[in-house]
């Protein structure tokens with residue numbers, strides 16, 4: 001039967017690794033989410049510009065058709081002008097032709113403006129697309145980073161959770177409850193005595209106590225200052241090694 005204090009030291013070492021694993025992912029999942037939002041926004045911007053451009057091109061082709069129709073009408077009227085029977089008819093056709101010319105000039109103006117707008121929009125679209133491509137790349141890098149980390153992470157996590165289960169199976173229930181209670185105050189509930197001091201709060205531990213600890217390994221000693229469970233340096237180091245090697 002493993003000494004209780006050894007089990008506590010193992011539990012503390014395993015929990016330290018589990019805490020580290022938890023910290024490792026850090027902000028990465030949130031960073032990925034934020035980048036996803038950015039890509040979504042930029043995609044919508046690109047789509048809106050594409051839509052505007054499409055509308056503009058549609059207007060342009062409509063204007064082109066109108067211009068062609070006006071041209072046909074004008075040609076027809078010009079022919080008719082030579083076949084008029086009187087001045088009144090001639091004047092009426094001339095007036096109509098003038099009106100068509102004005103209409104065509106207006107269309108030409110509109111097309112010129114549309115062309116400038118189109119060029120501007122096309123340039124805007126190009127830069128928006130480049131922007132989007134860059135954001136997508138950043139997202140895919142981060143996603144990959146997260147996937148790699150999560151993969152390794154899960155394997156490690158399983159390993160330490162299994163170790164933890166083996167340890168608590170042998171640990172006295174009261175001690176386990178006490179350990180968990182201390183852990184609500186201190187992330188490291190069990191700490192090594194280093195240089196005759198508690199390595200959690202650095203207060204000195206009387207040497208008498210350290211001696212006592214070496215001979216009563218089924219008792220739990222706590223730091224009188226911070227309340228953490230104390231473990232001798234030798235034990236802490238050997239347990240650290242066992243956890244590192246997965247030898248629990």
Ligand SMILES: [Zn+2]
Nearest residue numbers: 198201223226
């Ligand atoms: Zn302490």
